[in-house]
Amino acid sequence: MTIDKYTDFFIEETSYRTTLNEKFKNRKNWKKIDPKIIHSVIPGTIVDIFVNNGQLLKSGDPILILEAMKMRNVVCMPMDGTLKSVQVEKGQVIPKGFVLADIE
Amino acid sequence: MAANKKVLEFKKRREVVLTGGGEKAIQKQVAMGKMTARDRVLAILDQGSFNEYDLFVEHDARDFDMDKKTLHGDGVIIGTGTVNGRPICIFAQDFTVAGGSLGSAHARKITKIMDHSLKMRMPLIGINDSGGARIQEGVNSLAGYGEIFFRNTLASGVIPQISVILGPCAGGAVYSPALTDFVFVVDQISKMFITGPEVIKTVLGEEISMEDLGGARVHCEITGNAHFFAESEIECFEQIKKLLYFLPWSNSEKSNTQPTGLPDPKFDITEIIPEDPREPYDVRDVVRSLVDNSDFFEVQELWAQNIVIGFGKLAGETVGFVCNQPIVLAGVLDVDSSDKSARFIRFCDAFNIPIITLVDLPGYLPGVDQEHAGVIRHGAKLLYAYSEATVPKVTVILRKAYGGGYIAMNSRHLRADFVFAWPSAEIAVMGPEGAANIIFKREIAAAEDPEAMRLQKVEEYKEKFANPYVAASKGFIDSVIEPEETRKVIQHAIEVSSRKDISMPRKKHGIPPF
Known part of the structure; x- marks a missing residue:
């Protein structure tokens, strides 16, 4: 017996038997961005951290410096709030999309 | 006889230049699993049809002791020949000469043959195998690339342009192939990228090999930058000849009509x-x-x-x-x-x-x-x-x-x-299922057995519209x-x-x- 190499694939409520390509298989499911989680927008190195966990901060207060492509990027609070935790350490090299800190 | 002496001297000069980057560099090229630029040209063209130009071109760079350096052919071979008996222009960068780096004389040779191909209305094949810009020539090499890109664009849609990536092709150099009609790559040999693994590592901290970043497979399967994938250079050259078999020589011609046979009956x-x-x-x-x-x-x-x-x-x-x-x-x-x-x-x-x-x-x-x-x-x-x-x-x-x-x-x-x-x-x-669900939404919802009603409506729709x-x-x-x-x-x-x-x-x- 041969193994069926096709899978069911739905387009407009109809199932088609077909194969999936790598790009489709590797696609990332979309997630709504949580404004209370601060991600790195570029890979780089954490060179300085200015705040402590639990600190009450205002929108625009600097949290840390992420050095990337020889630029020192100040990552700031996007809103007023209490900083729950900084999730990186000084000197840490991080990729893009890495969680830097979260807000309560 | 005096003339003979001059012919002998010419032959001697030519022999020297034909060695390209010399025995050692050629050995290195071969060790990388690559053919030499000249062998590539000869393998693509019909036997005995290659005519080379600008063999004795030399660079005139002065800075960084360049005036003491002789680079044979300035690292690129240009010429005309035939493929399947039809005339064609070709250039091949010679990696054995200063890494095939592009200086202004090198670029001028390429643009000369590009101008020929456009003027004479015949396809252009460009073989890329180069470390990139010749840094010693500074802005002159940038000018050279620009002149090439401009001509690629000018010739686009007038003559078929074919790029063959048989070595590194990095930085700005990738844009000439990208502007041409068909890009051929060979597994493990072709490497194309804007910024290489080293820069990516220092700047972004991401580690990746050249092959994973811009190898032949990447460009054939993921980026779509390349059109034809081959396991070997020889297979690649066969693909080029096959492509040319289908193409007209310019936008003012029709494809060559050749006597052919009927489809194979096994495809019923x-x-x-x-x-x-x-x-x-x-x-x-x-x-x-x-x-x-x-x-x-x-x-x-x-x-x-x-x-x-x-x-x-x-x-x-x-x-x-x-x-x-x-x-x-x-x-x-x-x-x-x-x-x-x-x-x-x-x-x-x-x-x-x-x-x-x-x-x-x-x-x-x-x-x-x-x-x-x-x-x-x-x-x-x-x-x-x-x-x-x-x-x-x-x-x-x-x-x-x-x-x-x-x-x-x-x-x-x-x-x-x-x-x-x-x-x-x-x-x-749209498909019957989707359509029936929308058009007969109310009937389906109101039915005693919605699923049976749905199937019935799908059948009705199929009958009528499919x-x-x-x-x-x-x-x-x-x-x-x-x-x-x-x-x-x-x-x-x-x-x-x-x-x-x-x-x-x-x-x-x-x-x-x-």
Whole structure:
């Protein structure tokens, strides 16, 4: 017996038997961005951290410096709030999309 | 005799220059699994047909002790020759000479042969194997690249331009191939990228090998930058010759009509396609059942496989095929497949190659990633390319042609010259299931047994609309044909279109959704 190499694939409520390509298989499911989680927008190195966990901060207060492509990027609070935790350490090299800190 | 002495001296000079970067550098090249630039040129061209120019060109750089350095041929070979007996221009960067780096003399040689190819209306083959700009020549080498890009653009759509990546091709250098019509790569040998692994590592901290970043497979399967993948240089050269067999020499010519044979009867068009529109088949077998000798030359075989593009001969004349491929993602249109087919259509249109479209698709690929990747503007390229094309355009609807996909796949409305449909064709705004659920929403919800009602309504819809006759009644399709008539009918359509002459509104150029 041969193994069926096709899978069911739905387009407009109809199932088609077909194969999936790598790009489709590797696609990332979309997630709504949580404004209370601060991600790195570029890979780089954490060179300085200015705040402590639990600190009450205002929108625009600097949290840390992420050095990337020889630029020192100040990552700031996007809103007023209490900083729950900084999730990186000084000197840490991080990729893009890495969680830097979260807000309560 | 004095003349003889001069001939001897000439021969001696030539012999020296022909050694390129010298024995040691050649050994290194060979150790990397690469052929030398000269061997590559000779392998592509017909035996004994190569005529070289600018052999004695030398650079005139002075800085950084360059005045003390002699670089034979300045690291590039240019010339003319023939392929399958037809004239062609060629250049090959010689990695054994200063890493094939591009300085102003090197660039001038390339632009000289490019100018020839455009002036004489013959294809250009460029073999890229270079470490990049010759840093010692500074801004002169940048100027050189710019001159090449400009000529690539000028010649685009006038003569076929072929790039062969047989070594590194990095930084700005990649844009010459990107501007040409077809890019050939060889596994483990070709490397193309804008910024290399080292820069990526220092700047971004990401570690990746050259092969994983910009190797032959990456560009054939992921980026779509390359069109033909080969395991070896020799296989690559065979592919180039095969491609040239299908191409006209310029935009003012038609492809070479060559005597060819009938399709191989083992590709039986009546057997390939399952009746159930949800069942898959390989559309390339349908193409093989139509073209001379069943010889279909696929382009970008490994990228965006949900659409199939390529060349075949029909009674000796080259035609381009654009076909939905039901075995991959059910043949949907998406960002990549629209890009891939739109560019191919424009190539065919530029070079007087009739386009045959085989339609069987359920629609567009749904998904956030597609929407956010710009499927609107990419999908629009396909509509643009078909609408703009003035070569003979023939469409055959094999099974499904739903919704926007029906319009996009060279429908009558985009000015297809001939649209045929098989009796199995379903031309409708969407598939029966989806349509019935919307149209009969109330009846289904109000029924005692909604599922039974739904199935009944789907059947009703299928009966009424899942056929070619509604579209035929409006003249959107010209004939319903039996599968076994397809070759004959297409061939006739191409024949009667051979004097096609339509004029478009006068404009400098359109603005396609690039």
